[in-house]
Every structure is written in structure tokens, then in C-alpha cells.
Amino acid sequence: MKRIDSIIRPQNLDSVKEHLTAIGVEALTITEVRGFGRQKGHSEFYRGAEYAVDFVPKLMLTILAADNRVDEIVKAIAAGARTGKMGDGKIFVTPLDEVVRIRTGEVGDSAI
Amino acid sequence: MTMSAARRRLYCLLLAVGLYGLLAPATRADEPKPDPAGIATGDKTTVVDAAGNSFAVPAPTDKNSPDYPKNKKDFDDYQSQAAKEPLAVKLADSVGHIRIATNFAWTLNTGYLVLFMQAGFALLTCGLVRKKNAGHLMMLNFAAYVFAFLAYYAVGYAFQFGAVAVNAAPGNLGGIPTLNQYLIGSGQWGFLGGKGFFLAGPAYDAGSNCLTLFEVVFMETAGYIIVGAICERITFWAFLLCELFIGAILYPVFGCWVWGGGWLSQIGSTLNLGHGYVDFAGSTVVHAVGGFCAMALAVILGPRLGKYGKDGKPRAFPAHNLVYVVTGTFILLFGWMGFNPGSTLGATDLRISVVAVNTNLAAVAGSAAALLLWYFMFGKPDVTMACNGMLAGLVAITAPCAFVSPTSAVVIGVLAGILVCLGVLFNERVTKIDDPCGAISVHGFCGWLGAVCVGIFADGTYGSGWNGVGATSYLGHPGQGVTGLIHGDSRQFLCQLGGATLCALWAFGATYIVFSVVNKIKPMRVSPEVEREGLDVPEFGMQAYPEDAVVTVE
Numbered sequence: 001m002k003r004i005d006s007i008i009r010p011q012n013l014d015s016v017k018e019h020l021t022a023i024g025v026e027a028l029t030i031t032e033v034r035g036f037g038r039q040k041g042h043s044e045f046y047r048g049a050e051y052a053v054d055f056v057p058k059l060m061l062t063i064l065a066a067d068n069r070v071d072e073i074v075k076a077i078a079a080g081a082r083t084g085k086m087g088d089g090k091i092f093v094t095p096l097d098e099v100v101r102i103r104t105g106e107v108g109d110s111a112i
Numbered sequence: 113m114t115m116s117a118a119r120r121r122l123y124c125l126l127l128a129v130g131l132y133g134l135l136a137p138a139t140r141a142d143e144p145k146p147d148p149a150g151i152a153t154g155d156k157t158t159v160v161d162a163a164g165n166s167f168a169v170p171a172p173t174d175k176n177s178p179d180y181p182k183n184k185k186d187f188d189d190y191q192s193q194a195a196k197e198p199l200a201v202k203l204a205d206s207v208g209h210i211r212i213a214t215n216f217a218w219t220l221n222t223g224y225l226v227l228f229m230q231a232g233f234a235l236l237t238c239g240l241v242r243k244k245n246a247g248h249l250m251m252l253n254f255a256a257y258v259f260a261f262l263a264y265y266a267v268g269y270a271f272q273f274g275a276v277a278v279n280a281a282p283g284n285l286g287g288i289p290t291l292n293q294y295l296i297g298s299g300q301w302g303f304l305g306g307k308g309f310f311l312a313g314p315a316y317d318a319g320s321n322c323l324t325l326f327e328v329v330f331m332e333t334a335g336y337i338i339v340g341a342i343c344e345r346i347t348f349w350a351f352l353l354c355e356l357f358i359g360a361i362l363y364p365v366f367g368c369w370v371w372g373g374g375w376l377s378q379i380g381s382t383l384n385l386g387h388g389y390v391d392f393a394g395s396t397v398v399h400a401v402g403g404f405c406a407m408a409l410a411v412i413l414g415p416r417l418g419k420y421g422k423d424g425k426p427r428a429f430p431a432h433n434l435v436y437v438v439t440g441t442f443i444l445l446f447g448w449m450g451f452n453p454g455s456t457l458g459a460t461d462l463r464i465s466v467v468a469v470n471t472n473l474a475a476v477a478g479s480a481a482a483l484l485l486w487y488f489m490f491g492k493p494d495v496t497m498a499c500n501g502m503l504a505g506l507v508a509i510t511a512p513c514a515f516v517s518p519t520s521a522v523v524i525g526v527l528a529g530i531l532v533c534l535g536v537l538f539n540e541r542v543t544k545i546d547d548p549c550g551a552i553s554v555h556g557f558c559g560w561l562g563a564v565c566v567g568i569f570a571d572g573t574y575g576s577g578w579n580g581v582g583a584t585s586y587l588g589h590p591g592q593g594v595t596g597l598i599h600g601d602s603r604q605f606l607c608q609l610g611g612a613t614l615c616a617l618w619a620f621g622a623t624y625i626v627f628s629v630v631n632k633i634k635p636m637r638v639s640p641e642v643e644r645e646g647l648d649v650p651e652f653g654m655q656a657y658p659e660d661a662v663v664t665v666e
Contacts, residue, residue, distance in 0.1 A: 046431075049426040049428040
């Protein structure tokens with residue numbers, strides 16, 4: 001089992017959701033985050049004092065996947081989130097030790 | 113240990129003198145009686161026509177005056193005519209009462225508009241600061257109204273208006289003849305009023321209460337101005353002391369000098385300086401007092417943590433809610449429709465329409481000037497500076513609004529809009545006095561400018577007889593009112609320059625002296641830990657925007 005975390009632009013959420021629904025992924029969690037990479041922020045003036053807007057708002061999607069589905073999910077997310085400009089984001093895949101469905105107590109792949 | 117006979121006699125003597133001093137003025141036969149029920153205010157003596165000519169002719173008292181024969185003849189004619197038309201005289205009593213009633217309604221309702229400005233300023237300042245201090249800002253604005261009011265009720269009103277009948281009796285409200293004694297000073301050199309403490313005795317009067325309501329909300333305006341400069345780092349207890357100080361002493365003293373019939377209003381006749389110091393609705397009496405008091409407190413407190421980097425460059429703390437900032441500014445603009453036109457103390461003074469238009473023109477001119485200037489300087493129009501520009505225009509027009517033409521109002525607004533921008537940058541970058549909401553620039557600097565503008569732009573079309581000067585003619589013209597430099601009165605300009613500067617020195621100096629001492633006894637600033645966390649929880653135990661509480665459902 002794997003955990004797939006993706007940092008995407010907030011405005012691409014709908015597009016990513018469409019791509020994921022098309023391949024049958026029905027569960028995901030969203031966190032509002034801020035960050036910067038190569039996109040960098042910019043500077044503004046507020047009442048005469050310059051300040052840096054470093055951290056850009058992004059969304060982090062968290063999806064759990066069985067090992068055999070990871071590739072197609074990653075492709076779907078990337079297809080939905082890509083604009084070609086800097087700041088499109090990143091996808092990280094990390095191994096998952098255990099998953100438990102709270103309502104039924106199921107574990108493993110059937111809990112995803 | 114029993115008292116010696118000599119000491120007992122001394123105490124008895126002191127008691128007798130004290131009682132006499134307290135009771136005698138109220139029991140003197142010639143002292144005017146207060147009218148708490150409002151059933152004796154307004155009669156044929158308060159009937160005037162549009163030009164201010166009185167219906168009832170008073171008996172001439174000055175037998176040595178050159179006009180005495182004419183005045184005596186007018187009085188005799190009136191008496192004989194009145195004897196022939198008794199019903200007309202009775203009707204005149206009703207007319208006089210209705211005139212006063214109209215003016216009461218006007219004054220009270222415009223006062224309520226000014227009261228509403230409290231909400232506007234609370235929103236404006238809250239929106240301009242960081243989210244973690246929103247509750248603190250709201251509480252400061254709220255407590256300012258509460259505690260300054262109580263201080264003004266106790267002593268402030270008496271200090272400011274206790275002697276108003278001597279030189280500045282408000283005819284539109286019936287004159288308030290009972291408030292006729294100074295605590296310090298006398299005649300045309302009054303410094304502090306001395307009647308009406310706790311709004312009792314001579315102040316327990318319908319006319320006096322009408323004035324009280326109107327004037328207390330003006331004092332409140334000066335009281336909340338300081339919030340804009342001292343917020344995000346002042347302790348609540350220190351703030352309450354500031355409000356009590358403003359309501360009891362700082363505001364009433366200068367207010368007495370200018371509006372209570374005090375010495376500054378009389379230097380037109382005592383020192384031949386134009387019409388004396390003129391401030392129609394309070395550019396200096398209200399706004400500059402608040403702005404320069406704020407400046408002194410901001411200097412004592414020091415800048416917010418992190419405001420200035422090690423290199424001395426200012427850092428931005430962006431407003432957390434621009435929605436509040438703009439809404440608050442609009443509410444202040446609306447309330448100013450009470451602030452300026454209301455200062456005639458009467459709807460029977462039809463200059464109120466000119467005042468209302470001038471006020472709005474200066475507001476929009478100030479905002480446009482600030483917005484455009486900022487756009488040229490920084491490439492984008494700053495929402496908060498557009499709002500500050502509007503307020504700057506309003507503050508600057510507050511003194512001259514009744515005395516200038518609409519085009520002059522536009523010019524004054526533009527000057528204020530430019531000044532506020534330069535002032536904000538000046539404090540931010542040069543003096544390094546941290547002023548989160550721009551209160552010092554908007555109210556202090558532009559308040560001073562407003563009073564000086566009276567001395568430049570006043571065109572003489574209004575204010576004939578102001579402060580007792582030139583009632584029949586001024587500068588050679590009958591009916592000429594308050595006049596500025598452009599229209600030929602340089603003495604008025606000098607008077608305004610001096611008076612406005614004196615206001616700044618008084619407000620800054622008195623505040624700085626008193627609160628430097630307070631600060632030495634117990635520091636008025638919160639600890640750095642509290643300042644970093646935000647003052648909402650440490651000072652008041654609650655947040656303005658609490659995170660969703662986790663609630664267990666039983």
C-alpha cells in the first residue's frame with residue numbers, strides 16, 4: 001500500500017478530481033498549505049513598507065493506493081494539475097504500513 | 113486625643129466657608145435657575161429671523177453707549193407695540209419655544225450620528241491590525257466610549273463648559289445661562305470652567321443636557337483616535353488611564369479655551385487677532401488633540417516588536433480585514449454628516465447645507481488625492497491609504513467647513529490627502545514612530561492643517577459676530593464674517609497658525625509629561641511574549657476569531 005501526497009495549485013482541484021474520478025478513485029483528503037519552490041513569491045508595498053509575499057497558497061491532496069494502482073493515479077493527478085508553468089507542484093509517494101477502516105475494522109487493501 | 117479648642121474653631125470656620133462657597137452661588141437671588149424639565153426654555157426672547165434679528169427688543173443697559181438713544185427708542189416702540197398686540201406677544205413665546213425645540217432635535221440627532229462614528233472607527237482600526245489583536249482593538253474602542261464618558265460626566269463637561277454663558281452662550285439652545293462661572297480665570301481670560309460637576313445643579317437643565325450629549329460624543333472622538341496609534345502593544349489598564357485623562361482633563365481644557373468661551377476664543381477682541389481662534393467643528397479641538405496625544409503615547413510605548421529591522425527599515429504588518437476598513441470609513445463619513453453640520457447647534461442656521469456639501473467635497477477630494485499620489489509613488493492604489501485620504505479630508509475640513517466655498521473645500525481636501533500620505537511615510541521612515549492606523553497623520557497633522565486653512569480660505573460669507581467680534585461690521589463690510597488670508601485678513605491667519613500649534617503642543621506636551629511618569633511607575637506596554645501571541649487571550653481571555661471549539665454532544 002502506498003500514500004500519495006500531491007501539492008497542486010488550488011485552481012486545479014476540479015480538474016484533478018475529474019481525472020481521478022474517471023479512473024475510479026473515490027476517496028481523497030485535502031489540506032490547505034503554503035509553500036514555495038522555484039516559483040518563489042513576490043514583494044509588495046503596504047503603506048510604504050516593502051514586504052515579501054514568500055509563501056504561496058497551495059493544496060495538498062492525500063490519496064491511499066494499492067501498489068498496483070499507484071502509477072495510474074500519479075498519471076491522473078499530473079494530467080489534471082499540469083499547466084506547464086512554474087508552480088504546478090509535486091507528487092510524493094511513500095510506503096504505508098497499515099490502514100484501518102474505523103467503521104468496520106477492516107485492514108489492508110480492503111480498507112483503502 | 114481630643115482636638116484643641118483653636119483647631120476646632122479653625123475647622124468650624126473652614127466648614128462654614130466651604131458650605132457658603134458651595135451653596136451661596138445657588139441661592140443668590142440673581143442667579144439664573146436651571147430648567148431640568150425644559151418648560152422654561154425658549155420664549156419670545158429666543159425668536160429671531162433668518163438674518164438673526166431679534167423679535168423682542170431688550171431694554172438697553174449701557175447708558176453711556178453712543179447708540180443708547182436709538183436703542184431706547186427701539187425698546188420703547190417695541191413696548192408700546194407689544195401692549196397693543198398681546199396675542200402676538202403670546203404667540204411669539206410659542207414660536208421661540210418651537211425654534212429652540214427644532215434646534216434641540218437637530219443637535220441631539222446629529223449627536224447620535226457622531227455616536228455612530230464609534231462603530232465606524234472600531235471597524236476601521238480593527239481591520240487595519242493583525243488578526244490576533246482583533247478582540248483587543250474592539251475592546252479598546254468599546255472601553256474608550258465607556259470610561260471617557262464617565263470622566264467627562266464627572267468633571268470634563270464642567271471644565272469645558274462650566275462658564276460657557278460668559279462669552280459663548282449657545283443662543284440656538286436657549287443660552288444655558290446657569291453655566292456662568294470659571295474655576296480658573298474670569299471675563300475674557302477664562303482657562304477652566306467651574307459649574308456643572310457631575311451634571312448636577314446648574315447643569316441639570318434641558319438646554320445644558322442637550323449640549324452635554326452633543327459635546328460628549330465629540331470628546332469621545334478624540335478619545336478613540338489614540339487607539340489607532342497605541343494598539344497592539346498597550347495594556348488595558350494603561351489604556352483606561354489614558355481615556356480618563358482625555359475625558360477629564362486633556363480634551364476639556366483646550367475645549368474650554370476654544371468652545372467654552374475661554375481665552376483663545378476671545379483673542380479677537382482682547383488682542384485684535386481677527387475673530388479670535390476659530391475652529392468650527394473641531395479640527396484641532398477634537399482631532400489634533402487626539403492625534404498629538406496619540407503621538408506622545410506612541411513615542412512612550414515604542415514601536416511594535418518586529419516593526420523595524422536591525423537595518424532600521426520598516427516592516428509591513430498588513431491589515432487583516434480590508435472589508436472592515438472600508439465599511440468603517442463609510443460609517444465615519446456618514447457620521448461626519450452629524451459632526452460638521454451639527455456644530456451649528458441648530459437647524460435654524462441654514463448654513464448647514466453648505467457645511468454638509470463642503471464636508472463631502474473635502475472627503476472625496478482627500479481620498480482621490482491620496483489614492484492618485486500613492487498610485488504614482490508605488491504603482492498600485494492602496495486601499496487603506498484611499499480610506500485614510502478620505503478621513504484626512506474630513507478632518508481638515510472640520511474647522512473651515514462653515515466658512516469656505518465648495519471649491520475651497522476641494523482644495524483643502526486635496527492638501528489633506530497629500531499631507532496624510534507624506535505624514536504616514538514620514539512617521540514610518542523618518543521619525544520611526546509606529547502608528548498602525550495612521551492616526552497621527554490623519555488626525556494630528558491634518559487637524560492642524562484644517563485650523564490653519566480657516567485662516568487661509570475663509571471668505572467672510574458666514575460667521576458675522578463670531579466670538580463677539582464684528583457683529584455689525586468687520587474689515588469695513590457690514591455682515592462680514594470670518595475671513596482668511598486670501599480674502600484680506602492676515603491677523604486671522606496668524607491667530608489660526610498660533611492656536612493650532614498651541615493645540616499640538618498642549619496635547620503632545622501634557623500627555624507626554626503625565627504618561628512618562630505613569631510609564632516609569634509601571635510600564636504601560638505588554639510583555640514581549642504577550643505581544644507575540646497577540647493581546648486577545650492574555651488581556652481578555654478570549655479570541656475575536658476562536659477556532660471551532662470541539663464540543664461533545666451528550
